[in-house]
Amino acid sequence: MAKTLDHVCILVNDIDEAIERYKKILSVCAPEVAKQTVEKYEAFAGKDKYLSALFVAGGEGVNIQLMQPINHDSPLYKRLEKHGEHIHHLAFTSLQLPDTLKALKKKGVSLYSDELIYNINDPSLRWNWIMPQYAHGALIEVMDEREK
Numbered sequence: 001m002a003k004t005l006d007h008v009c010i011l012v013n014d015i016d017e018a019i020e021r022y023k024k025i026l027s028v029c030a031p032e033v034a035k036q037t038v039e040k041y042e043a044f045a046g047k048d049k050y051l052s053a054l055f056v057a058g059g060e061g062v063n064i065q066l067m068q069p070i071n072h073d074s075p076l077y078k079r080l081e082k083h084g085e086h087i088h089h090l091a092f093t094s095l096q097l098p099d100t101l102k103a104l105k106k107k108g109v110s111l112y113s114d115e116l117i118y119n120i121n122d123p124s125l126r127w128n129w130i131m132p133q134y135a136h137g138a139l140i141e142v143m144d145e146r147e148k
Helices: 015-029 074-082 097-106
Strands: 004-011 041-045 048-055 063-069 084-096 126-130 142-143
Touching: 004 074, 015 048, 015 063, 048 074, 063 074, 084 097, 097 126, 097 142
Parallel strands: 004 063, 084 142
Antiparallel strands: 004 084, 041 048, 048 063, 126 142
């Protein structure tokens, strides 16, 4: 089963501004995280390209991912326009993702798809979504455990 909360993802208008603001917040609230070098990178959600940055928390901490849509026609951009900046999703990890998804489905949890979703640049990265309608408005990602 999914065992850990891996990250909280925040959808932002301007990733550079968001990085700077989170550095200020974390410099007080989580100084060790704030000391890290945080770099922007391009990533994909399906075919939707976006900029991302990750503040990696040590130990049992939770990572913070910032995400800025690039394509103005993308679902992410349209969501940002409609709802403004907000927490986009919570992400849990699983050592046995297919088994976790089967167990969630058996319990009646609404998933986005019966199939795993793969990163087009790295097929070893797999996930699925628990639908926000099921989770009281929260979009929840269930993903493979990351290598430590």
